Amino acid sequence: MLSTKGPGTSGLDGKVPPSAKRTDKQVQYVPLNELKVGTVVNVYGVVTFFKLPFSSKGTDLVSTLKITDESGAKVTCIIFGKTIEDHPSLKEKGDIVRLHRFKAESFNDSVTLKSSFGWSVVTFSGVNNSPIVPLTSSKKVSIGEFDERKICALRQWAADESLFCQSSKTTLSSVRPLMFFDLTCQLLAKAVVDSTCVLLKVWDGTRCEYPLQSYTVASDAVEGEDTEAKDRRNLTAYILVYDNHLEVARDLKPGMFLQFYNLRAVLAKDLLPNEPQHLTFHLHSGTSFGRSLRRLPDEALEQHKDLNDDEVPEDVGAFCTRPEADLNKDEVPKDVGVFCRQPEAVETDSCTVRACKQHHAQHFTLEQVRSSTPPQLCHIRARVKDYQPQQLSQKGQARVKQRFLNSMWEADGSRFDQIHRKRQFVFMNSHEELKFIQGTSLGVVCASARCWGRVIPVRAVNEKMALMDFFAPFIFYRGKRFYGCQKCSLPEEERRDFFAVEPLDLLKIAEALRVQLMEYRFLLQFELDDGTGTVDALLWENADKIRKTMDTVHPPDKPLEERPWMDLCLFAYTVEGNVCYQIVNTKVKE
């Protein structure tokens, strides 16, 4: 099972002598739950955590990652390499890595993998159906059919397990005080404060809900253009970068695109009375939690060249918008995206649906849409070639949610159980009609709710009771589950004392705990066709109404050419490098 050949004798990336080609028998890979201490192995895995390369106390850069595979085992990997190019080009959690010639060692009662002689690492995107292209710097890598099958299988497995639903990536528009988060942004200005701190001014095209703290720095210490117009619109944020991160920060130039990991949103101190609290961001010292900063490649600049004041719509998160990008904080639960701009209808002759006239979007053919650079807002005219889901029942929605819940709950299981064992208790409160339950399985919570009525699953944080992540239901009420919105609910630090909550109706309980309950929403996916091309577009906004027109816009007995045209407003945006499309500002013609 193991590849324990001597250095240079196996078909490994760029390290093989010309005589040894990959006509050798297939490289063998070991499942992560079958690692034997002392052996040198090849493995595939999905990255669940990583630290960018940083200087070790020895001679090398070191990067650490944690990977998992279908076996469920999670293994920490340590990579030592002289240069940054030696290290894996990881973009995000969920990336897939292929490690060759790593030695399994024992540390703290677990098996770890360490780069050993002749090692290599190749990274692939973990996005389902994305091209299987090795994300490596300069080495030549051969990818065979086995690799493709393996990568597809891992991608599908990770998607099925919902391993990466809970991204820590966020935008300025969704940052809340005290959060730790990852931020993709553009550098506007830089000032060296002292030998331990650099001040960076950034933006990401979205407006922060909280007033952003500004700093006064001597003008001769500032590098970068004046940003007053953006400042006034609360589009610019300051980041204080400390200690070990200065090595990277010092070389940054305004205009560069940056990726921050584990930024902390801090409320600025020394406020005047009655002054609203201002947010500022810190990149603390150290590398814990993957804390780091890196410059994104120049392609990012090209991709997002449209990011300037005039072209960013007032309410649109135009940069790195996620599929669930919510642009209306009042309406949008965590996993549902709705565009907030109220449509203003344009009458058209023959279409069932009509688009807005609120902005000056150009009319595009679908071929033009596909060749345009996101972010892009445009008007199109198209027919529905196909749509999903065809069965639009409430039950269908519930099943999707159920699967989502199970996987998230299990993902949280390890620490949940750990707390349980340490604390050795299960119940923390025993209201007659409202119970809090900690440290047990989903099945027990469901059974408890059926028995008792209302059950709120909780966990312990610093020996205090806290709600679970909002990916788990906030409350179980008999056979139903109700979710809280992470964005609209108050953070845990501001939670009211649980024991003061009276077991009233659900809304009152949620209100007392400062939780905004989520609603179920329909999502439709259309395959649109206008004769020049096709585009798959999602629809959240007004989906519930538009689905009722499906027999009209997609009559099952008529070919595409005889179906009605629709005027639509389409938003093209990127999600971690992939282009996505949403129908926005569009409603059913009365």
Place this chain on the structure above:
DNA sequence: TTAGGGTTTG
């Protein structure tokens, strides 16, 4: 050799 994620903090 180095580091070995973990409820963090200017």
